[in-house]
Amino acid sequence: MKKTKLLSILTTVVLTVSLLAGCGSKTGDSTSSKESSGKAVKITFLNSKGEIATxxxxxxxxxxxENPNITVDVVQAAAGESPFQKVSSMYASGNAPSLSMLDPNDMGKFSDKFLDLSSEKWVKDASTGSLDAAKTDGKVMGFPLSIEGYGLIYNKAVLDKVSVDPASIKTTKxxxxxxxxxxxxxxxxxxLSPMDWSLGAHFLPMVYTDQSKDAGSADKFTADIKAGKVDLASNALFNGIMTTFDVLKANNIDKASPLAGTYEKAPEYLGTGKAAFWFMGNWAWPQIKEFDQANGQYxxxxxxxxxxxxxxxxSQIYAGPAKFIGVDSKNNDADQQAAAKKFLEWMVYSDAGQDFLVNKSSLVPAFSNIKLEITDPLGKSVKQYVExxxxxxxxxxxxGDHWAQLGGSMQKYLDGKSDKAALASDIQNYWKNVK
Known part of the structure; x- marks a missing residue:
């Protein structure tokens, strides 16, 4: 998710911490996170999720x-900076981070540079399906940081005042x-926030993912668009989803100037009850909480x-791992790889690591062994849908350019500068030119 665009964290956060390092004198997948040489080791961790920097x-x-002998330098990706581009540039300079936090669609691009983590302890405790996007040729190439979900967030206090039961809303009508x-x-x-990443990476892909519940159906559908086998303008689901979008558009708090809306203003509208719904994800809870007048009823x-x-x-929302963490196998030696694996294991199995994920960061963990209660109401809702x-x-x-290119097309539609036929044409032309 492109939420780094929302944050103004422009500095590099350097954190120094220590842990017992694994032993070994050469790089490779055989390094065990449980082995220990006891010597000082330095690793780096690229964090692309700015909202949890603190x-x-x-x-x-x-x-x-808990782990006194390793230095971890945490490098913060700048606001709006693509983690894929950041990590690529670090590899180009021969200084790749030990741990790289990437978006799910970027994981496969580094499969030849990351360690196979299939034998790590946490793999058996990963939630069903949470490792799918990080697998290459059956190997687990990444650690799922958390589960994130999105849909229509509601302020229950507002709905209660007008006697609307959110569970009764099952159709566009x-x-x-x-x-x-x-x-x-x-x-x-x-x-209805107008950011291109929200419209292009979250709303529009529903046209692909909802075509069928069969595995791989979204990829097949986009392949069919590319091959010219789909007339999107006559596709029932496309028209259904865009009809719903028209309803959102007509009832948008910013409908007089739809592209003037900002992410920063939306949590205030929802939290103070000036608006009843917001199309967004559970990552927005820290911002909503700042304005919450509904006592956490969301x-x-x-x-x-x-x-x-x-x-x-x-009857479904959209939920899955939002970030994966890969362990470098090219620029880091065996001790550094062992240290990196140890950090991942610490997050899943230590009390402090679990506290960081659930209580401090309001994340929905992707591991079934973590039993801490989620207090964030949006996280609770996501977890319930998943369960x-x-x-x-x-x-x-x-x-990588889908959200920017077609997010821009969605913005034109939102602003009344194009119609449904033009949008369908934009989408089809985009996919026909994807290499």
Whole structure:
């Protein structure tokens, strides 16, 4: 998720912590995180999730108390900086980080540079499906940092005032009826944020992922678009989703100037009850919490895709690992690799590591052994959808420029500068030119 664009963290955070390093004199997948040479070792960790930079610093301090002999320099990717480009540049300079935090669709691009982590202890405790995007030729090439989900966030206190039960919204017509009741009460029904990453990486891919619940159906659908086998303008799901988008657009708090909306303003609208819904993900809770007047009463409903409640997509939100961490095998020696693996294991199995993930960072862990209660209401909602098997995994094979290119097309549609036919043409032309 491109949430680094939202943050103004422009500095490099250097954290010094220590742990017992594994022994070994040559690089390779055979390094065990349990082995120890006892000598001082330095590793680096590229963090591309800026919203947990402070929490990571605190975690490092806790980590050093338990593991005294390794220095970890945490390098913060700048706001708006692509983690793929950052890591690529570090490899080009021969100074790749020991640990690289990347978006799921970037993991396969470094499969020849990362260690195979298949034999690590945490693999057996990873939640079902959480490792899929990090596998290459059956090997686990990355550590899932957390599960993130997105859909329509609701402020329950607002809905209660207008007697709208979020569980009753199962179709586009249901959503429109709820919006009418909310509007009649003098409240804006929804905040529809105009950022290209939100529209291009989160909303639009529903057209691909919701075509079928069959594995690989999203990739097949986009391949068919590329091959000219799909007339998107006549595709039922595309039209259904865009009909819902039209409802969101017509009820947007910023509809008078739809591209003027900002991410920073949206949590205030939702948290103070000026708006009832916001299309966004659980990563936004720290910002919503700052304005919360609903005593933590928030949750998710799916984005309706049709007027048939039984259609796939009408009862699911989108949830899956948002970031993976890979361990370098090229520029770091065996001791550094062992130290990097130790840090990953610490997050999953130590009390302080679990506290960092769940309590301090408000993350939904991707490991079944972590039993800490999630207090964040959006995290709770995501976890419930996942446990009830009502979650659709976000597409992890989108090209790197998809959210920018087609997010821009979605912005034009939102702003009334194009129509549905033009949008469909933009999408088809984009995929036909993907190499």
């Amino acid at each position: 929490q990571l610093e605190d975690a490092a301090k806790a980590f050093t108390k 249901d959503l429109e009826a709820a919006f009418q009741k909310i509007q009649a009460a003098g409240v804006a029904p929804i905040v 949750g998710f409903i799916p984005v309706p895709v049709s007027n048939n409640a039984d259609d796939y997509g009408n 009830n098997k009502k979650a659709i995994a976000p597409m992890t094979t989108l090209p």
